[in-house]
Amino acid sequence: MDFDEGEVLAQWAQQAPRKAWLLRPGDVLVSPVPLGRQFLEYVTGLTGVPSESVTVIAVPPVGAVPLAQAVRQAGLTDRLQALADEPGAVLLPTALDVSAVGFARDLGLTVHPYPTVDDAAAALKMTRLLNTKAGFREVAERLAMRLPAGRVCRRPEVDGVVREFLGQYERVVIKPDRSAGGHGMRFIARGDLEGGAALELDVIGGPAGTWVVEEYVDVAASVSIQLETTTCGTRVLFSGAMRTARGSFTGYVSPLPPSCAHVAGELEQWGLHLGRHLAGHGYAGPFGVDALVSTDGSVYADESNIRRTATTTPHAMVTRLTAGTAVARPAWSVSTGYTRRPFSFEEALARLREQRLAFDPARGEGVVLYADAPSDGRSWRYAVISADADGVAEWDARLSRAMEFEST
Structure with missing residues (x-):
């Protein structure tokens, strides 16, 4: 997500307290929002971790910037440096990005699960590519995943591509290249542009940003598989069905319900192929593949999330x-x-x-x-x-x- 989408990023930041479920004794959680005392005691009560054995640092809001930058602007770097000097300390970011790698270098930490910061930095090119809609389509086609018909284009070309696609399909989907959770997606039907009506499109990623135009798939279910790749190979963690409203994520259920359980094998195959591709380009850690199950039972790859996801x-x-x-x-x-x-x-x-x-x-x-x-x-x-x-x-x-x- 681009940082000019500040309002959406602020909404998503409210979910940060859930990371408290990962805490073990001695851990430090750096959060863009405060955690309530009652919530933290509730979490540690269920996990059996003494609340006094963990540290939570809430970073004051400074606008839509990477959390590492917010830490610096809030004057919290020295405090984190002292905590980072503890033996065995490593950085576990939600997503591997330039900011996380730079912050690890500043604190003298490695990024979990990479042996060195340089190893983490070497994977950035692939995470940047596959965390975009266009990049995923490029790699998915190479890995023989089934995709909806689509085209990657710049913002000035979107109108023409949409009209061309509507000549072949009743409906199309327009996706900003850098987005998550369904933010910025548009669904356009043939009748919406009758009489030469203009295509109204939010300017996400700037007036020359990249977009993906795809045929609309009549969706029976939105599903995903979550995996992890390590030096020992790629393994499946879980799969399930997403609850969505107009393409936006609203919830999840695992395992896959009977109505779409038949796609499990194909999903797993796609995930394992992508895991091998990621490992070959230096990535290690969690990732997921989202897909759409059509009303005729076919499954189409939708996007990848090379990071810790909402699930x-x-x-x-x-x-x-x-x-x-x-x-x-x-x-x-x-x-x-x-x-x-x-x-x-x-x-x-x-x-x-x-x-x-x-x-x-x-x-x-x-x-x-x-x-x-x-x-x-x-x-x-x-x-x-x-x-x-x-x-x-x-x-x-x-x-x-x-x-x-x-x-x-």
Whole structure:
């Protein structure tokens, strides 16, 4: 995402507290937003990590800049340097980018899981390429993934390409090259441009930015597979179906539901091929492939995310919380529910406990408030963990009634 999309980036920053589920004793979490004390105690209570054994540094807002730059502007570099001098310290960024590598150099750290900062820097060319829509199409075609018909073009060419595509397809999708979560996508039908109507398009990435125009796929499900590549090879972590609204991510359920489970093999093949490609260009760490399942059952590769995604940390949380329980292969989901009135974190958690919905470590099932209290007190991000998919749906329905979620 380009930094001139400041409002969207500020919204996404509100999800940073979920990284608290990764904390182990001695860890430091550097966050663009504060973590509530009650939330941190709730997390450490479930993970068994003494809250006094971890450090959380909330960086004051300074506008849409890389977090490393915000740290410097806030005068926090010396404090982080002192913490970074602890034996065994490494940097675990959400995404491997130039800013993260530069910050690691400043602090004298390596970037997990690379042996040296130079090794991490060598992978930047590939992460930059594959975190764009155009770059993914280029590599996906080489790896023989099935793609919707499409074309990469500059902003001045978009209007003409859209009209050309509408001569072949009833609808098209227009995607900014650098975007995530569905931000900036447009869906255009033939009738929308009748009579020579102008194509209104947000200027994302500048007036000469890169865009992708694709045929519209009649989507039955949006799915993804998340993997990790290391020196030992690439392995599948999990797969599932995304909940979306007009192409924007709103939630996730894992494993793949029966309606789209037939695409699991092809998804895995694509992910493993991409993992080998990434490893061959020096990348190590988590990544994902998003895809669309059409109403005729075919699956089309959509994009790649060469970073920790919106589901990577929740999956790590689920794995951690169910370890040692009777739930050997948990089913889980993440969603957002909108309450009719605002709640504080303590009030929301109390309601879960009163209704016997709160996650039970002994059973390995229940509801987790995984991302702290929302600023509006109403838009609650939560995870449901159960022994099977039917259980996830049951917990979700009970939660909706207990919290009096509004229908969306």
